[in-house]
Amino acid sequence: MGYQNNIAYLQQLTAAFFEEAYEQLIPTHTINVNVIAKDIDGDYSIVLFPYLKRFSTNPQALGDQIIQFLKAKKIPLQKAEVVKGFLNLTFESAFYDARLNEMFGEGSAFGSSASNGKTVIVEFCSPNTNKPIHLGHIRNILIGWSMSSILEFAGRAVKKVQIINDRGIAICKSMVAWKKLADGATPDSQSIKGDHFVGNYYVQFEKLFQKEYTDWQSGAGLDVYKSLKKEDESKEGFFKRYKNTYFNEYSQIGKEAREMLQQWESGEESVISLWKTMNGWVYDGFDTTYQALGVNFDKLYYESETYLRGKSTVEQGLVDDLFYRKEDGSIWVDLEEYGLDQKILLRSDGTSVYITQDIGTALQRYDDYAFDQCIYVVADEQDYHFQALFATMKKAKYSFSDQLYHLSYGMVDLPSGKMKSREGTVVDADDLITEVIAEAKANAKDSPNLQEITEEERAEVYNRIGLGALKYFILKVAAKKRMTFDPSQSVDMQGQTGPYIQNAYVRINSVLSKSDVDSITLSGEYTWSNQEKNVLILIDSFPRVVQESASEYDPSKVAHYAFDLAKEYHKFYHEHRILTAETDAAKVSRLLLSEVTGNVLKTSLRLLGIEMPERM
RNA sequence: GGCUCCGUAGCUCAGCUGGAUAGAGCAGCUGACUUCUAAUCAGCAGGUCUCAGGUUCGAAUCCUGACGGAGUCACCA
Numbered sequence: 001m002g003y004q005n006n007i008a009y010l011q012q013l014t015a016a017f018f019e020e021a022y023e024q025l026i027p028t029h030t031i032n033v034n035v036i037a038k039d040i041d042g043d044y045s046i047v048l049f050p051y052l053k054r055f056s057t058n059p060q061a062l063g064d065q066i067i068q069f070l071k072a073k074k075i076p077l078q079k080a081e082v083v084k085g086f087l088n089l090t091f092e093s094a095f096y097d098a099r100l101n102e103m104f105g106e107g108s109a110f111g112s113s114a115s116n117g118k119t120v121i122v123e124f125c126s127p128n129t130n131k132p133i134h135l136g137h138i139r140n141i142l143i144g145w146s147m148s149s150i151l152e153f154a155g156r157a158v159k160k161v162q163i164i165n166d167r168g169i170a171i172c173k174s175m176v177a178w179k180k181l182a183d184g185a186t187p188d189s190q191s192i193k194g195d196h197f198v199g200n201y202y203v204q205f206e207k208l209f210q211k212e213y214t215d216w217q218s219g220a221g222l223d224v225y226k227s228l229k230k231e232d233e234s235k236e237g238f239f240k241r242y243k244n245t246y247f248n249e250y251s252q253i254g255k256e257a258r259e260m261l262q263q264w265e266s267g268e269e270s271v272i273s274l275w276k277t278m279n280g281w282v283y284d285g286f287d288t289t290y291q292a293l294g295v296n297f298d299k300l301y302y303e304s305e306t307y308l309r310g311k312s313t314v315e316q317g318l319v320d321d322l323f324y325r326k327e328d329g330s331i332w333v334d335l336e337e338y339g340l341d342q343k344i345l346l347r348s349d350g351t352s353v354y355i356t357q358d359i360g361t362a363l364q365r366y367d368d369y370a371f372d373q374c375i376y377v378v379a380d381e382q383d384y385h386f387q388a389l390f391a392t393m394k395k396a397k398y399s400f401s402d403q404l405y406h407l408s409y410g411m412v413d414l415p416s417g418k419m420k421s422r423e424g425t426v427v428d429a430d431d432l433i434t435e436v437i438a439e440a441k442a443n444a445k446d447s448p449n450l451q452e453i454t455e456e457e458r459a460e461v462y463n464r465i466g467l468g469a470l471k472y473f474i475l476k477v478a479a480k481k482r483m484t485f486d487p488s489q490s491v492d493m494q495g496q497t498g499p500y501i502q503n504a505y506v507r508i509n510s511v512l513s514k515s516d517v518d519s520i521t522l523s524g525e526y527t528w529s530n531q532e533k534n535v536l537i538l539i540d541s542f543p544r545v546v547q548e549s550a551s552e553y554d555p556s557k558v559a560h561y562a563f564d565l566a567k568e569y570h571k572f573y574h575e576h577r578i579l580t581a582e583t584d585a586a587k588v589s590r591l592l593l594s595e596v597t598g599n600v601l602k603t604s605l606r607l608l609g610i611e612m613p614e615r616m
Numbered sequence: 617g618g619c620u621c622c623g624u625a626g627c628u629c630a631g632c633u634g635g636a637u638a639g640a641g642c643a644g645c646u647g648a649c650u651u652c653u654a655a656u657c658a659g660c661a662g663g664u665c666u667c668a669g670g671u672u673c674g675a676a677u678c679c680u681g682a683c684g685g686a687g688u689c690a691c692c693a
Binding site for chain 1: 618619620621622627628629630631633634635636637640641642645648651652653655656657658673674681686687688689691692
C-alpha cells in the first residue's frame with residue numbers, strides 16, 4: 001500500500017529542491033513530470049519552462065541546479081541532461097530492481113489505496129420492470145460495476161445499489177395485456193425467460209393500443225384533428241403529437257391500464273397479487289442476466305417502497321414554504337436561484353412524478369448508509385433531471401445534497417443510428433451475451449492449449465474470453481462520450497481488445513508455470529534493456545492510473561492502460577528469451593518482471609469486471 | 617430558440633488540469649511460427665486535430681466566434 005510511483009517521487013524531489021534553493025513552496029502536483037517519448041533519450045523529464053521567469057533563470061542553469069540537488073541526495077541517476085527546456089533523467093538500472101521488488105511485495109494489492117473511511121453508494125442498472133435488459137443497460141451496468149470496483153480499490157467502502165422502477169403505468173400495461181391475452185400462461189409454461197415473457201405483453205399492449213388509435217384517427221378522431229390542429233399541421237404530425245392525450249382521455253385500453261394503476265395505488269388485492277407475480281417473473285429473468293454478466297448488488301431499492309416517502313417529503317416541504325402549490329393543486333419548486341427552472345414535484349391529482357421518488361430514495365439511502373457520496377450512473381439524456389434533483393435537495397437543505405453526483409454517460413448508437421424499440425433495432429442483452437460467447441468458442445475450440453482440460457473448464461474459458469471482448473469493447477470508450485456499437489467489431493479478438501490483454505496474461509502464466517525459480521529478489525546484477533524499462537515504467541504508473549480513473553469517474557483510463565501494458569509486454573516477450581535467457585540474472589529479472597506484469601494485468605481487468613482465463 | 621455535450625486517419629477510439637516530431641486498433645499491403653501460447657510481433661501506407669481569430673516561450677488541449685452533429689427544455693421515466 002505504501003508504493004510511491006516514480007512520477008510522484010520526482011515531483012516531490014523537485015518541490016524539495018525549490019524549497020531549499022528558492023525557499024518557495026510549489027504544490028507537488030503542479031510540477032510537470034512526464035515519461036519521455038520513446039525516441040528521446042531518458043526515462044522521465046521535468047518541464048523547466050514554468051519556473052524560468054519566476055526565478056529569473058534559464059533552462060540550463062536551473063536544470064544544472066536540480067541535477068546538483070539530486071546528486072547531493074544520492075538519487076541513483078545514470079544520466080541527467082537539459083534538452084530544450086526539459087530536464088531529462090535516466091535512472092540507474094538497479095533502481096528499477098528495487099522498484100520491482102517493492103511492487104512484487106505488494107502482491108495483488110499493488111495499485112490500491114488504504115481505506116479513507118468514506119462510504120460511497122453507486123447506483124446503476126436501474127431497469128423498468130416491463131421489458132428485458134438491452135445494450136444500453138449493459139453499458140450502464142459495466143460502467144457502474146467497474147466504477148464500483150475502482151473506487152473500492154482506491155480506498156472507499158462501496159455499496160452497489162439500484163432503484164427498480166417497479167410501479168407505474170408501464171407495468172400496468174403488461175398486466176392488462178396479460179389478462180386479456182395470456183389465458184393463464186406463465187414463463188414456465190411457455191419456456192420463456194421471465195423478463196422477455198413480460199416484455200412481450202408490453203409489446204402486445206402497444207399493438208392493441210396502436211390499432212385502437214389508428215382506427216380512431218379515421219373516425220371520431222377526425223373532428224378532434226380539425227378542431228385542435230395547428231395551422232397547416234398534417235394529420236400525421238398532429239396524431240403523433242396527440243398520442244399521449246389520446247391515451248389519457250379517449251383510449252379504452254388506456255383507461256383499463258390507468259384504472260389498474262389506481263387500483264394498485266389503493267392496494268386492491270387482486271391487482272397487487274398479479275403485480276407481484278409478474279414482477280417476480282421479471283426479477284428471475286434479470287437475475288439470470290446479471291449472473292451471466294457476473295455482476296451483483298448489495299441492496300435493491302424499489303420505487304414502490306420509496307415513492308410514498310418522496311410524497312410526504314414534498315408535502316412537508318410545502319408546509320415549510322420551500323415549495324409552492326399552484327391553483328390546480330400541483331406542487332412545484334422554484335429553482336431559479338440555481339440557474340434552473342420551475343419543476344413539478346407532485347401532480348395535481350396528488351400522484352408522484354419521477355423526481356418525487358428520487359427524493360424519497362435519496363433520503364432512504366442516507367438513512368441506510370450515511371454515505372459520503374452517492375453516485376448515480378444514468379445516461380446523459382437525464383442531465384437536466386439530476387441538476388434539478390440535486391438543486392431541490394439543496395434547497396430543502398439536506399446536509400448531503402452536495403454529496404450527490406451524476407455519473408453521466410453517453411448513449412449507445414448502432415452503425416445504423418439510434419436504437420429504437422419501435423423499429424425493432426434494440427440489441428437484447430441476453431442475445432448479445434450468447435453471441436459473444438459463441439464467437440469466442442468458434443475461435444478457441446481448436447486451440448491446442450485447451451485439449452487437456454474438461455469440457456466444463458473449456459466452457460468457462462469461452463465465457464471469460466467472450467465477455468472479455470464485449471466488456472472491453474464497451475469500457476474502452478470514455479464514459480461521458482456517446483459511442484457507436486458495431487456488433488461485428490464487438491466480437492473482435494485481435495488488436496485493442498479484451499482477449500489481446502488476456503492473451504498477454506496467459507503467456508505469462510504459461511512461462512511462470514514452466515519456471516523452476518521459486519522466490520526472487522533482485523539486486524541489480526542485470527542491466528535492463530530499453531524495452532524492459534518500458535514495461536517497468538508502465539507498471540510503476542499503475543497506481544496513478546487507478547487514482548485518475550477514480551477521481552475522473554472513468555473506467556476507460558484503466559482499460560487503455562491495460563492495453564498499453566499488454567502491448568509492451570507482448571513486444572518484450574518477442575524480443576527477449578525468458579526461461580532460456582543469456583544469464584541467470586537475466587532470467588530471474590525477466591521472470592519477476594513477468595510476474596508483476598501479470599498481476600497488474602489481472603488486477604486491471606478485474607477492475608473492469610473482466611476475468612482472466614488461465615489458458616486460451 | 618435557451619442551456620449542456622461532442623467534432624482528431626477510410627472506420628472505432630486515445631491524447632484535452634498547455635510541453636519535445638499528434639498516437640493506437642480495425643480495414644488495406646509486405647514480412648516473421650522445428651525455438652517460453654502467432655488471439656502475437658515487425659514494417660509500409662494513411663492527418664488542414666471542423667473552420668477563423670485570440671492568449672504565450674509553446675495550443676489538438678485554454679478563451680471568443682462561426683459551422684456541423686447529439687441531448688434536453690413534459691402533470692414521461
